[in-house]
Amino acid sequence: MGRKTLIDEAYVVYYEKSLVNPEAITARGIYTVRDYRGDYRAVETLFETKAMYLFEPGNCVMYERPWLYYSESLGMWSRDEWRSLKSISSLSNSVMAHKPCFCSYNSIRAAVQGTPFQYSTWEQYKGGDMVKFFDLAAKYPCVEYLTKLGMRGVVEAKLNGGRTYSVVNWRARTPLKVLKMSKHEMNELRTADVSVDPWMLHLRYLAKKEGSNLSIADIARISREIPESYQNYLNVALGWTNLGKLDAYFIKQLANPDTHRLDTKGYLLSTWNDYIKDCIRLGLDISNESVKFPKNLHRAHQNTIKQIKLKVDAELTAKITQRCKSLKRMQFEAHGFVIRPAVSSKELIDEGKALQHCVGTYADRYAKGETDIFVLRRLDEPDKPFYTVEIRAGNIVQCRGLRNCVPTEDVKSFIELFVSKKLLTKKRTRVGIAV
Structure with a gap:
């Protein structure tokens, strides 16, 4: 790069203990600049606080300086104006995303000592500036034991704005109430030693609601074999049958010689849905188990395709x-x-x-x-x-x-x-x- 365009900018988030509340921690988002375009022998490191955060049990606050920027003529310029935001947001993923962004994890380690956040399992969620994590941990202490119970996938879904299917009562105070489980179900979950995420817990809820005799290990397997991207297809299919019957039927179909060796249960699900819709269009009785679950899905589907006469519309x-x-x-x-x-x-x-x-x-x-x-x-x-x-x-x-x-x-x-x-x-x- 030529020196006419040589300027270093960065955004750094640094954590400290609160000087007011011994159970709270604070963070500052700092915008910093080194400009080499002028006299390169007298370069200064300029920095200003762009955002401030307070994290305390049950309460989080964020303030931002919206009018803060650097220009070659004005230097580091800002209006002395702060605004309070209704929710915690990461500037590393928004207005500062185009600059190199850093977070001092050593500052977090020192700041959380002696506070409830010391046990929040924050080390397992390192990434970005961590403000969303501490916002979540401050609101929902259950983050700690969800992680320790091996349910990091559930916490990550909440952090990343993914669907959680209402499988967790985030405000509950005990693991059983948080997960809406009995002691027996919790023991089965821990004994199964499976990866737990909201999709898997959602399938467990569906199986329990319909009375399917599926174990936690079975449900974990199904959640892998029919991933979340097939949710809409599964919702349609469950209007005609239940999860237990569907799983047993697909296991048989995968063993069928006419089924392609690389087919998955996700593919079978979409194929079966299309077959059932064809049957309805043809006036076939899908309450008849032999119609609903043909011995050879591939052949049955090919047959219904041939029977439907489509016209160009x-x-x-x-x-x-x-x-x-x-x-x-x-x-x-x-x-x-x-x-x-x-x-x-x-x-x-x-x-x-x-x-x-x-x-x-x-x-x-x-x-x-x-x-x-x-x-x-x-x-x-x-x-x-x-x-x-x-x-x-x-x-x-x-x-x-x-x-x-x-x-x-x-x-x-x-x-x-x-x-x-x-x-x-x-x-x-x-x-x-x-x-």
């Missing part, structure tokens, strides 16, 4: 054309492949016929914006159906080829590259890749 096509215009920016090419949004209901029907899957039935949902349908092609065969991709809420939930086969390794690598280049360009904390 001009109104749907017009809506899809409008959707396609807004999704065009997501088109992506690499490694001899191209992925783009489907352009019409006719293309979806032709795609389904060529690949022998049911994407034609997704035209209405695609037109309404309930899901996004993309077609994946080889660059040297841009008009020949190859794979079809469904994207919902930023997650790839299906990628299907001929007769619902899953992606080959080269297609999978392309999909992962597509996700990193297109789906992760916005600030997403997590993207599920079901390929």
Whole structure:
């Protein structure tokens, strides 16, 4: 860099003990600058406090100086004005995010000594400036024993703004009341030695509500095999059956020779949902167990696809054309492949016929914006159906080829590259890749 543009800026968060309340800790967010663009032999380290925090049991306060910045002509400039914020926020993730940000963990270690925060398990959540963690720990002391019980995933979900499905009573004072469990259930959970997160606890609640005889180990396994990105599909499926029956049925289907060796329970879930919807459209009696749970799901689904006569709908096509215009920016090419949004209901029907899957039935949902349908092609065969991709809420939930086969390794690598280049360009904390 030339010296005309050489300036160092940083944002540092430093913790101290409260001088007023022995149970409280404070933090300061400090904006600091070293400017080498003038006389480089007389560079000063300039710093001003940008934010102040107070964390005490049951109460947290944050103040920010909104008008504070540095310019070459004015130096470190600010209005002597502070504003109180309604909630604790991290400037490292907002107005200071474009600068190098640091947190003094040694200052935390010294500050928490002799306070309730000493036992908050903060060391296990190192990352960023920690203000969100201490805000959570001050409001909900249960953070300590949730972590010590091996439920760090639950705390992280709360910290990161993820869904917690109301599985935790954060204001309760005992572990059993916090987790809404009996002693027997708590002992079973601890004995199972499984990773616990809100999705797993949510599935436990569903199983308990429906009376399924599933152990904690079974539920933990199901939570891995049907990840949270399939929640909407699972909600639909549980309108027709229960979690225990569904799990037992999918175990049998995975052992079926017609099931692709790389298929997952997530794929089977979406396939079974589509099959049931086909049955309803065909007037079949899904209260009949042999209809609802066919011995060979793959063959039964292929049969219902053939029976449904789809017609090209001009109104749907017009809506899809409008959707396609807004999704065009997501088109992506690499490694001899191209992925783009489907352009019409006719293309979806032709795609389904060529690949022998049911994407034609997704035209209405695609037109309404309930899901996004993309077609994946080889660059040297841009008009020949190859794979079809469904994207919902930023997650790839299906990628299907001929007769619902899953992606080959080269297609999978392309999909992962597509996700990193297109789906992760916005600030997403997590993207599920079901390929």
